[in-house]
């Protein structure tokens with residue numbers, strides 16, 4: 001990082017907010033973290049532990065927690081917003097009076113707002129009108145970051161200052177920050193992969209194997225790409241850490257909350273029981289509903305999202321859904337090379353040929 005230490009504010013006292021605050025402090029930044037709960041504030045300041053969200057890890061003692069929003073935000077060059085999507089706008093509104101347009105605002109949240117199908121950086125833009133806005137997203141399990149496992153993420157913004165400052169603030173021996181100028185694509189990748197993490201957790205609980213997981217992840221990527229194209233995003237972004245990278249980690253790890261919700265469902269729990277047992281937010285539960293609705297509206301073929309929706313909200317048994325998906329219409333592997341329409345057309349031609357032949361017999 002630069003000679004002079006940067007002031008960093010983190011809004012949110014959850015596991016990822018806390019892990020990021022600690023990275024920035026490890027990196028020499030002057031870090032303040034805002035959270036609502038005064039007892040947790042006191043614990044972070046006194047014991048340097050977040051007992052509610054990251055109980056087994058110590059936080060860099062330089063992180064100063066506070067429940068006074070102004071104290072945390074004023075004077076910060078970089079403000080990281082790590083608040084679940086459902087409360088995101090409300091917290092940004094609360095922060096607004098203390099923010100100024102010189103500050104860099106970065107969302108770390110992988111979710112979608114129901115009204116208008118908006119991603120979080122759009123909310124930052126709408127609520128502030130500022131120009132230095134970005135997102136970070138990637139394969140970033142908070143617990144592994146807290147263990148200082150080697151990790152990479154992506155900062156995405158069309159503003160070069162935002163990208164550079166985030167790389168300076170967070171890039172260190174165990175955390176590498178790659179840059180992207182596709183903010184929407186990076187953010188969309190982070191939100192979409194949560195859907196498939198639930199499905200992967202469910203498949204694991206049902207005893208399905210590695211072939212199955214691999215099929216699921218790869219077809220998820222195809223489906224995500226289709227959705228990205230429909231939304232005017234660049235599907236190439238999904239080849240990076242915020243797409244395939246995050247898909248791999250969240251579909252493979254029981255440290256992922258979305259995976260855990262899926263696993264609990266696969267064990268026979270109801271959705272309410274699975275969410276209650278988690279005690280934290282699994283963004284994918286809401287995302288699958290919103291994406292399924294959008295895909296229907298825009299006529300995008302998303303059989304996995306549709307299938308998961310039916311299992312979660314319409315009582316279709318997971319095994320039955322898996323069977324239906326396996327028996328679904330014939331499709332193409334890489335649709336950028338061979339379209340689904342071409343595959344289906346070929347089937348129709350062959351079937352018509354077979355019928356003609358049968359007629360001649």
Ligand SMILES: NC(=O)C1=CN([C@@H]2O[C@H](COP(=O)(O)OP(=O)(O)OC[C@H]3O[C@@H](n4cnc5c(N)ncnc54)[C@H](O)[C@@H]3O)[C@@H](O)[C@H]2O)C=CC1
Nearest residue numbers: 013014015016017082083084087108109110140141142281
């Ligand atoms: N935990 C992880 O491994 C990762 C999480 N993320 C994303 O970061 C976002 C935030 O993540 P976490 O820190 O993990 O969340 P979390 O679920 O661990 O905690 C969320 C925090 O937000 C606070 N909060 C909730 N509603 C609030 C409100 N109305 N006002 C003020 N505070 C409120 C909670 O009290 C808690 O401190 C998530 O949406 C997730 O998609 C991204 C990468 C990794």
Ligand SMILES: O=C(CO)COP(=O)(O)O
Nearest residue numbers: 138139140141256257258
């Ligand atoms: O996004 C994550 C890892 O990159 C964390 O996933 P969960 O929200 O499922 O825990």
